[in-house]
Amino acid sequence: MLVNKLEQVNLHNPFNYLGLTENKKQGGYHLNAWAPAAVKVEVVELGTEKSLGFLNQVDDSGLFEGDFNVNEAFNYKLRISNTEHTYEVIDPYQFKEEAFHAVHYVTMKPQNLYEQLGAQLIDVKLLDGSTIPATRFAVYAPNATAVSLIGDFNYWDGRLHPMEKTQCGHWVLIVPGMQPGTKYKYEIKDPVGNRLPHKADPVGFCAEQYPSHASVVYDHSKYQWNDQAWLEAQAKVDRYKTPMSIYELHAGSWKARYDNNGRTPLSYREMVDELIPYVKDMGYTHIEFLPVSEFPYDGSWGYQPVGMFAPTSRFGTPDDFKYFVDQCHQNGIGVIVDWVPAHFPEDGHGLARFDGTFVYEYEDPRRGWHPDWNSCIYDFGKDNVRQFLVASALFWLDKFHVDALRVDAVASMLYWDYSRNEGEWVPNVDGGNENYEAVSLLRWFNEEVYKNFPHAFTIAEESTAFAKVSRPVFEGGLGFGFKWNMGWMHDSLHFISKDPAYRKYHHNEITFSMVYAYNENFILPISHDEVVHGKGSMMNKMPGDEWQQAANLRCYAAFMFGHPGKKLNFMGNEIGQGHEWNHESSVEWHLLDYPKHQGVQKLYRDLNTLYKTYAPLYQKDHEPGGFEWVEHQDAGQSILSFVRKADDTNQKVYVVCNFTPIPRDGYRLGVKDAGKYKLLLSTDDKSYWGSGYGNNGEFQAEEKAWQNQSHSILVDLPPLATLYIVYED
Incomplete structure (x- = not known):
């Protein structure tokens, strides 16, 4: 038997x-x-x-x-x-007690999950007191009838290393002598004894690419960090009163090498040499990666992850990614990664029906299947799933020192009826559409992040009017530090894409964001989602001829940097890329051979510099006292003006936008103070490929009340341009 x-x-x-x-x-x-x-x-x-x-x-x-x-x-x-x-x-079967040790402490705190499960490199104590190196394996498969460890070391033969099931549903085994770099998977039998496709480790720290998708034993203790000064400094930063300009990018398509083997994206270490100097030169404060959690399909851009504890090996090892983050920190750049707790793909080696049952996903397809992305939805009510997800989040902050997690698709988590018609979803216990389990998970996630990692913060991509997304849990909020302002993005892009002749009929779209600007701690996102799937590049969204397109883009970019809220731009926006983003190619760097694109890039560089230099542009982003309309009702001329103010200085920055190609000579702008005003920036400057129309750079305030202000200045407004004018006390 x-x-x-x-x-x-x-x-x-x-x-x-x-x-x-x-x-x-x-x-x-x-x-x-x-x-x-x-x-x-x-x-x-x-x-x-x-x-x-x-x-x-x-x-x-x-x-x-x-x-x-x-x-x-x-x-x-x-x-x-x-x-x-x-x-x-x-013989592994002489180490029963040591194998069981893995699961005694798993549920005590989320971090224990990645400290105990997966493939842990340990020293096993022998009876004579000496020790030998070994790897301890533990995997959660509560409804499996059998689980075996398989890999190169046993010719992927499931007979050779059967694992032991514990009372809590984990399967454990210690393999003495196993070294880092060993490839492995789990062979699992479902509740009726059928063998499933070989499964990668849900808590695997490294993985191979197609076709094996095997997990790889990895030693996380070897890397020596050199960013302690950065972490300590960031723990003291008030993020709401400091500048944040984020450069969002897709690691596989920012830049590539070409040789006889074709196109090869830059590795993590090559990005140290090329991406970090570029981001520093452009003046961004943070880099945000589209998901780098291991994923099987390039076309998902990382948003269908299977390795929630492993950076993708497409670009190097986990230590290579650590080195990149470390070097970013030593160069004063923060690192944000997109994190995807909403759903996961059905790939056979992944989490879907992991032990033949719904271990990680909701069983009812009205809750457990996402119609938009053809993927499984995590069961946010299960303890093992909640701990798995929170542990994954903490893992990136702990082992990789990342500065923030941008949580993808939060709206799809919060509502049972997200992208579903009537009859395709199951209400909550109160008959409503809110997913209380997801709300609870997100609150716990945020509490754990801020409790355990003072240097870190969280960002929600949430596209609805769900209340208090970026308010603390103790105030009844979800606990995120920031929220993407999808309303601003949608309205402002809709406005700027209109022919200037029709913008006067859509003027409310460019002003409406200030009605709710302080409901949340907003980031203004012009992300990858806005330059893909037929939406066109930012340049090609703009109406008019070639000159007007570039002028519209420059005018809009400066409007964005003047508007309250932190900033995010996707790669390629900063050079006025011609085509929409394609993950199989790279940013169109060759365009920088042309003055138009050089000008757009210079403008973004200068905007970042001014944004970080002038406190009124960032210090009160999230307080009503930091912003005041000067003129927001001049729809007929499509002119907009406002003033940004700071906490600790009387310095003020006035932002004036002319959204038409008609120059306005002698435009009277209301200002608060007597004295001299200086032109900081005109997006129509010749160095930006503009016409260089208008002003000499200084203005003297007149004691002539205008636009509800006590003084005013006369400004020549260039066509399709934004001006920054500063008052120095």
Whole structure:
């Protein structure tokens, strides 16, 4: 019976049958060893290398046994001979207690999940007090009937390393001598004994690419960080009163190398040499990566992840990614990663029906299947799922020192009826559409992040009017630090894409954002989603001829940097890329050979510099006192003006936008103070490929009340341009 279970990989408790056990009736010890294809098995004592004799073969399938007339247990290895060669292994089944140690502390705090599960490199203490290196494996598959560890080390043969099931549903095994770099997976039998596709480790720290998608044993202890000064400084930063200009990018298509093998994206280490200097030169404060969690399909851009604890190996090792983050910090740049807790793909090696049942996803497809993305939805009510997701979030902050997590698709988590018609969703217990389980998870996630990592913050991509997304949990909020302002993005892009002749009919779209600007802590996003899937590049959204398109883009960019809220722009926006983003190509860097695109890039560089230099442009982003309309009702001329103010200075920056191609000479602008005003920036400057129309750079305020202000200045407004004018006390 035992032989059949071992041969058919149908044993859930191998420690009860294999390894060394005390023979209480006859004295001494009995040893069972499982070695399919072996012809003889010799037992050798560890440490002394003394041969203790050969085991008897019980069955042709590979079960061997023997009795040892000794008074005390001993550690041993097996010298196994088959028809081709002889090799030695330290029998895993003599380390039951050490294997079970993995799951004793898993549920005590989220971090324990990635400290205990997966493939953990440990030192196993032997009976004589010495230690040997080993890898401890633990995986959660509560409804499986059998789980085996498979890999290169056992020729992917599920018979050789059956794992032990614990009472809490984890399967465990220790393999002595296993080194980092070893590839492995799990062979799992479902509740009725059917073998499933080989599964990657849900808590795997590294993975191979197609076709194997194998997990890889990895040592996270080797990398030596050099960013302690950065982490300590960031823990003291008031993010709401400091500048934040984010450069969002897709690691696989920012830049590539071309050789005889075709196109190869830059590695993490190559990005250190090329991306970091570029971001510094352009003046961005943060880099945001589209998801780098391991994912199987390039076309998902990372938004269908299967490795929630592993940076994708497309661009290098986990330590390579650490090196990139470390170097960013040493160069004063923060790193944000997109994190996807909303859904996961159905790939056979992933989480979907992991043990043949719905371990990670909702069982009812009205809750567990996402119609937009053809993917599974996590069951946010299950304890194991909640801990898995929160642990994943903390893992990126802990092991990779990232500065923030931008949580993708929050709206799809919050509502049962997201992208569903009537009858396609199940209401909550109160009959409503709010997913209380997801709300609870997001609050816990945010509490754990801010409690454990003072240097870090969180960002929500949330597209609805759900209340208090970026308000603390103790105030009834979801607890995020920031929220993407999708309303501003949608309205302002709709406005700027209109022919200037029709903008007067859409004037409210460019002003409406200030009605709700302080409801949340907003980031203004012009993200990858706005320049893909037929939406066109930012340049090609703009109306008019070639000159007007560039002028509109420059005018809009400066409006964005003047508007309250932190800033985010996707790669390619800053050079006025001609085509929409394609993940299989790169940013169109060759366009920088042309003055138009050089001008757009220079404008973004200058905007970042001014934004960081002038406190009124950032210091009161999230307070009503930092902004005041000067003129927001001049729809007929499509002119907009406002003033930005700071906390600790009387300095003020006036932002004036002319959204038509008609220059306005002698435009009177209301200002608060007597004295001189200086032109900081005109997007129509010749250095930006503008016309250079108008002003000499200084203005003297007149004691002429205008636009509800006590003074005014006369300004020549260039066509399709934004001006920044500063008042220095």
